[in-house]
Amino acid sequence: MTAQILFSCALFGSWLYLHGQTRLMGPIKLLLYAVIFAGLFFVWSPDNATRLAHVLGIGRGADLIYYTWIILSLAFFINIHLKLRQNLTLVTQLARQIAIVEAERKLQAPSAVPDDAS
Amino acid sequence: MQNKSSGGLWVVIPAYNEGAVIADVIAEVRTVYDRVVLVDDGSADDTADHARSAGALVVRHPINLGQGAALQTGIEFAVRNGAEYVATFDADGQHDINDVPPMLAMLREQQLDVVLGSRFIGKVVGMKFGRRLLLYAAVLFTRITTGMKLTDAHNGLRVFTRAAVSRIALCHNRMAHASEILEQIASNKLRYAEYGNTVRYTAYSMAKGQRASNAINIVVDLALDRIVK
Numbered sequence: 001m002t003a004q005i006l007f008s009c010a011l012f013g014s015w016l017y018l019h020g021q022t023r024l025m026g027p028i029k030l031l032l033y034a035v036i037f038a039g040l041f042f043v044w045s046p047d048n049a050t051r052l053a054h055v056l057g058i059g060r061g062a063d064l065i066y067y068t069w070i071i072l073s074l075a076f077f078i079n080i081h082l083k084l085r086q087n088l089t090l091v092t093q094l095a096r097q098i099a100i101v102e103a104e105r106k107l108q109a110p111s112a113v114p115d116d117a118s
Numbered sequence: 119m120q121n122k123s124s125g126g127l128w129v130v131i132p133a134y135n136e137g138a139v140i141a142d143v144i145a146e147v148r149t150v151y152d153r154v155v156l157v158d159d160g161s162a163d164d165t166a167d168h169a170r171s172a173g174a175l176v177v178r179h180p181i182n183l184g185q186g187a188a189l190q191t192g193i194e195f196a197v198r199n200g201a202e203y204v205a206t207f208d209a210d211g212q213h214d215i216n217d218v219p220p221m222l223a224m225l226r227e228q229q230l231d232v233v234l235g236s237r238f239i240g241k242v243v244g245m246k247f248g249r250r251l252l253l254y255a256a257v258l259f260t261r262i263t264t265g266m267k268l269t270d271a272h273n274g275l276r277v278f279t280r281a282a283v284s285r286i287a288l289c290h291n292r293m294a295h296a297s298e299i300l301e302q303i304a305s306n307k308l309r310y311a312e313y314g315n316t317v318r319y320t321a322y323s324m325a326k327g328q329r330a331s332n333a334i335n336i337v338v339d340l341a342l343d344r345i346v347k
Contacts, residue, residue, distance in 0.1 A: 092183050095180050100195050
């Protein structure tokens with residue numbers, strides 16, 4: 001019972017966090033809500049997890065939860081990686097603009113460039 | 119050696135912590151071409167000062183972003199400031215600037231969009247066996263992913279026309295940019311050819327060069343890119 005209460009509190013905390021995320025796209029938010037409610041359902045009704053595991057050809061309900069957790073973790077990892085890349089792209093564009101504008105400012109100063117025209 | 123005022127060619131050199139050699143490299147390049155853009159990729163040393171003293175136009179990233187990002191910055195700067203042709207050149211002294219005029223001549227005479235250097239058609243000095251194997255693997259990877267039949271897929275010496283280089287938009291900041299350039303040459307259907315250039319490996323350039331393990335990072339980066347697209 002103690003573990004069930006702890007897991008439920010953790011899932012409720014996840015729900016509160018998710019509720020506050022305004023930048024998440026609708027389908028992703030719905031999927032995460034579904035994961036939280038499925039988690040609550042299986043925490044309080046582990047027999048159904050085992051039954052579902054059997055339907056899917058997996059031995060135990062715990063294994064079903066474990067495999068699902070691995071797949072979701074991988075999906076989150078890729079999602080975070082892609083978001084970091086998006087942010088890096090923005091930082092790169094900003095740094096590039098700063099670098100080019102600064103160099104062009106110096107280029108416009110007299111005698112900054114060799115006289116040879118291209 | 120050709121007249122410095124001819125060609126309309128700008129040489130773009132990305133550099134990170136190359137203070138020990140950059141002045142000599144730029145001095146050598148400027149014996150042939152005056153328009154040299156040194157992109158200092160947020161170096162912690164005095165690369166920018168040495169480059170400026172040697173006569174290069176210095177574009178300085180406020181933070182370190184990677185060679186691909188530096189190359190793209192240099193290309194954009196050169197194009198914005200009127201380059202008719204852009205050559206990319208390594209900062210560690212591996213390349214010979216005297217290879218560029220014949221590459222430019224080849225570009226013009228054969229009406230190509232890009233000429234790519236190839237050390238395996240030309241001359242390679244001091245390369246270790248492991249590096250050779252890695253480069254052969256890169257050639258095979260390029261053939262599979264782009265269909266381009268090249269002999270050297272990761273040579274930093276390239277000459278582009280203005281129109282061609284304007285169609286190159288590098289997204290990979292770090293080492294995957296070499297493969298990305300080839301992918302974009304293939305996807306934009308640019309006319310290309312290889313030219314046998316000279317690459318000289320020194321203790322300095324080998325120490326600065328890529329680690330073999332980077333090949334895995336490059337493949338992962340490119341694969342993730344495919345997922346996103």
